[in-house]
Amino acid sequence: MNFKKDQIGPICEKLDVKLTSDEQDLEGKALLKVVMRKFLPAGDSLLEMIVINLPSPATAQRYRVETLYEGPMDDESAIGIRDCDPKAPLVLYVSKMVPTSDKGRFYAFGRVFSGTVRSGPKIRIQGPNYVPGRKEDMFIKSVQRTVLMMGRYIEPIEDCPAGNICGLVGID
Structure with missing residues (x-):
C-alpha cells in the first residue's frame, strides 16, 4: 500500500x-x-x-436432545433439555476450566441446557470418567458464584437460565 x-x-x-x-x-x-x-x-x-446462521438454543436442542442426553427421552431432564426449559431440573455441560486470579482456583465455563443455575444450591458433578450407576468420579458441591464471562472481563450475575453460557465458582 x-x-x-x-x-x-x-x-x-x-x-x-x-x-x-x-x-x-x-x-x-x-x-x-x-x-x-x-x-x-x-x-x-x-x-x-x-x-444469521446458527440456530437458537431452543431450536437446536429440540433436534439435538438425543445427542446431548444419554438417559430415557421421556424423563424430566430430557424433556427440559428438549424444551430448553429454565424451570426444569438443572443440566449444565462444563466445557472448560478457566484459571482465576486466585492461585489454584478455576471458573467452570459451560452451557446451561435446562434449568437455571444460581449461587447456593448443591449440584451433582459428573467428572469425565463418570459411569452411570457408580459413585466414582461424581461429586456434590455448592455453586459459590455465577458469573458472566465476556472476554477477559468477569461480571457477577444472580442466575443463568437454560440456553445461556456462564461461569461457575466453587465447583473446582
Missing part, C-alpha cells in the same frame, strides 16, 4: 470507508489495518454471521 497511497482515497470512497486526517497520514501495514477494520469490522461481522 505504500507505493499506491494515491489510489487509497478513491478505493475508500467506493467502499464507503471514511478515514480521519490522522488515519490518512498512516503508511504501510498501519494504514491497511485501519482501512480493513473500518471496511469489515471483525467483531460485528462475526456476531452477525453467528446470529
Whole structure:
C-alpha cells in the first residue's frame, strides 16, 4: 500500500470507508489495518454471521436432545433439555476450566441446557470418567458464584437460565 497511497482515497470512497486526517497520514501495514477494520469490522461481522446462521438454543436442542442426553427421552431432564426449559431440573455441560486470579482456583465455563443455575444450591458433578450407576468420579458441591464471562472481563450475575453460557465458582 505504500507505493499506491494515491489510489487509497478513491478505493475508500467506493467502499464507503471514511478515514480521519490522522488515519490518512498512516503508511504501510498501519494504514491497511485501519482501512480493513473500518471496511469489515471483525467483531460485528462475526456476531452477525453467528446470529444469521446458527440456530437458537431452543431450536437446536429440540433436534439435538438425543445427542446431548444419554438417559430415557421421556424423563424430566430430557424433556427440559428438549424444551430448553429454565424451570426444569438443572443440566449444565462444563466445557472448560478457566484459571482465576486466585492461585489454584478455576471458573467452570459451560452451557446451561435446562434449568437455571444460581449461587447456593448443591449440584451433582459428573467428572469425565463418570459411569452411570457408580459413585466414582461424581461429586456434590455448592455453586459459590455465577458469573458472566465476556472476554477477559468477569461480571457477577444472580442466575443463568437454560440456553445461556456462564461461569461457575466453587465447583473446582
